[in-house]
Amino acid sequence: MGDTAKLLADDPIWLVLIKVVGIFAFLVVMTLFMINWERKVVARMQHRPGPNRVGPNGWLQSLADGLKLAFKEDIRPVLADKWVFFLAPVISCIPAFLAFSVIPLAGEVNLFGQQTALQLVDLPVGVLVVLACSSIGVYGIVLSGWASGSPYPLLGALRSAAQVISYEISMGLSIVAVIMFTGSLSTGDIVNAQASTVLGGIPGWFGILLFPSFVIYVVSMVGETNRAPFDLPEAESELVGGFHTEYSSLKFALFFLAEYVNMVTVSALATTLFLGGYKAPWSGEFMNSGWWGLLWFIVKTLAFLFLFIWLRGTLPRLRYDQFMKLGWKVLVPTSLVWIMAVAVIRTGAIQQLSTAQRLIALGVIVGLVLLVSFLLPDKKVQDTKGVPLVGSGFPVPPLDLAVPKAAPKRKVKVANIPAAGAVAAATTGKEAE
Secondary structure (H helix, E strand, O other): OOHHHHHHHOOOHHHHHHHHHHHHHHHHHHHHHHHHHHHHHHHHHOOOOOOOOOOHHHOOHHHHHHHHHHHOOOOOOOOOOHHHHHHHHHHHHHHHHHHHHHOOOOOEEEEOOEEEEOOOOOOOOHHHHHHHHHHHHHHHHHHHHHHOOOHHHHHHHHHHHHHHHHHHHHHHHHHHHHHHHHOOOOHHHHHHHOOOEEOOOEEOOHHHHOHHHHHHHHHHHHHHOOOOOOOHHHOHHHHOOHHHOOOOHHHHHHHHHHHHHHHHHHHHHHHHHHOOOOOOOOOOOOOOOOOHHHHHHHHHHHHHHHHHHHHHHHOOOOOHHHHHHHHHHHHHHHHHHHHHHHHHHHOOOOOOOOHHHHHHHHHHHHHHHHHHHHHOOOOOOOOOOOOOEOOOOOEOOOOOOOOOOOOOOOOOOOOOOOOHHHHHHHHHHHHHO
């Protein structure tokens, strides 16, 4: 049992309730901030003004949107399953908040005269709690698509199920190397393991020592949260709006809240696992004590959240086959090879260099291999039976096309029909007789 867990065990019930309310308020405020910040950053990238009317410089636009959703009419389709349709957004939202309970926001602080750690609970399997909550949240997406009684939300829900299965595996494998290096699943122990420096002053963060795991986790967390360029379950260009097409009012707001809280949670977990958590980038008693840890934690988390926004404003959406190829053919095999390499290094099979030097050198090699694999163009298979296309994309006949000669016209026998004048004369002669 670590020192943080012993410190948290002495918390009175009123302090635990204050922490629960504080975490809930922090996540709600971060959601409101993130929505507005994302709109402003993407507008800046696209040379647009962005929100600038509601509040100072438009910073209350998210709050106005939330109040608008609260007062909108709540519509339920006729074919929807009543109770599942109602519970689906709740199932998506609750695990997103629950996962943040094991994230250490700071070290030991004085809170209302009580010495405690700025963390709700430090479990021996804290990392598994976050992974379990992130995987449970997809059930809300699947159930919402099924309960809507519409084919388009159902398609979006099926895509989300396949997406989570693919990228949950790579995310879990990326954390295995961190667990092997630390020897613990506790988030507090993982942060403490990154407190030292390596190679003459470089922070001993696992994002540096275990760089391939860091890259794989970052890619996986974008796919896990259904964010661009991996937002295939809600691809509005083909599925209207994805799994929440039939939702409105507060139910739609809960899906929106769950998405952004999940973004904050996976970013906070990335900070905890790979960037030293609430520890400062340099050693020092003053900058690593008290409430300073909360500042460092928020700054590092915001860096990952900015990466989400940057990717959305930069990269186009992937095709589904490209998305699955990246998950199953690149991330998962690379994770397995990297785990084997870390196991060899940890057993001391290579004694010439220190552990940190070995990990950094091997991480650079694996990173270069990944970079080369991404840059290599795909092998183009020549389709000999296909129809050639011109630049406009329309099919054209082949250049060696031989047009056959037209068949000779057949003479069709027709009856000899007398002219109209002859028929009239004949008729007049008969009448005269």
